[in-house]
Amino acid sequence: MSTQSNIEWTEMTWNPTVGCTKISPGCKNCYAEAMAKRLKAMRMRGYENGFRLNLMPDRLGEPLDRRKPTVYFVNSMSDLFHEKVPFAYVHRVFEVMRKSPQHTFQVLTKRAERMAEFCQGFDVPQNVWLGVSVENRKHGLPRIPVLRSINAPIRFLSIEPLLEDLGKFDLSGIQWAIVGGESGRKARPMKPAWVDGIKRQCDAAGVKFFFKQWGAWGADGEKRSKGANGREFQGAVWDAMPEAVGSMG
DSSP states (O other): OOOOOTTTSSSSOOEEBOOOOOOOGGTOOOHHHHHHHHHHHHOOOOOOOTTOOOOOOOOTTTGOOOOOEEEETTTTOOOHHHHHHEEEHHHHHHHHHOOOTTEEEEESSSSHHHHHHHHHTTOOOOOOOEEEOOOSSTTTTTTTHHHTSSSOEEEEEEEESSOOOOOOHHHHHHHHEEEEEOTTTTTTOOOHHHHHHHHHHHHHHHOEEEEOTTTTTTTTSSSSSSSOOOBBTBBBOOOOOOSSTTOOO
């Protein structure tokens, strides 16, 4: 179902699929997996098998029923480009997005190659943003040129959880970068210098920069609650984002 979101860079989540499998270090402490376990215990429909992938076609029409312009994060509890999601079903999801021009849809994946395969020769709707996760150099950075190869109105990076210094990398063709540390009891720390390196490159490339959170580890290297660590970086809250079709624009 579509639900109001506490994620700072979106308004609602829409999950036409749920469940996933881990493919990189960024998945190690997956918040969606932990949430799926809780939803299974609550006997929530769709989570009978916990975090096992499950298509939810009865949810496809939800954005069509909402007239108020809204920014949707698509599949906060899954990955639309998971290998077990048939392209025929992905087409159905994109058709709903195309038929909902009042909304903005943010589609994020760690499976950049499969997204590029789907989008080859496909006209991505103007209200659909495509993004990839970038958690480290080995697994995350190679996704960026794959994303850049796709003809999309907005391409964005979710650099969360940021697990190491990414060094210098190419931001051409990217419009937006979200950066954040990891939350939870087993969270891995993020260093301020890593964030600073990304922000400097975003500023130089004209890429909008959004700092989501420190997570469980503060800028001072101390572990405390996510709320206590806050969202400030270098004394300010950085929340720039591209102009949305929906209500956050």
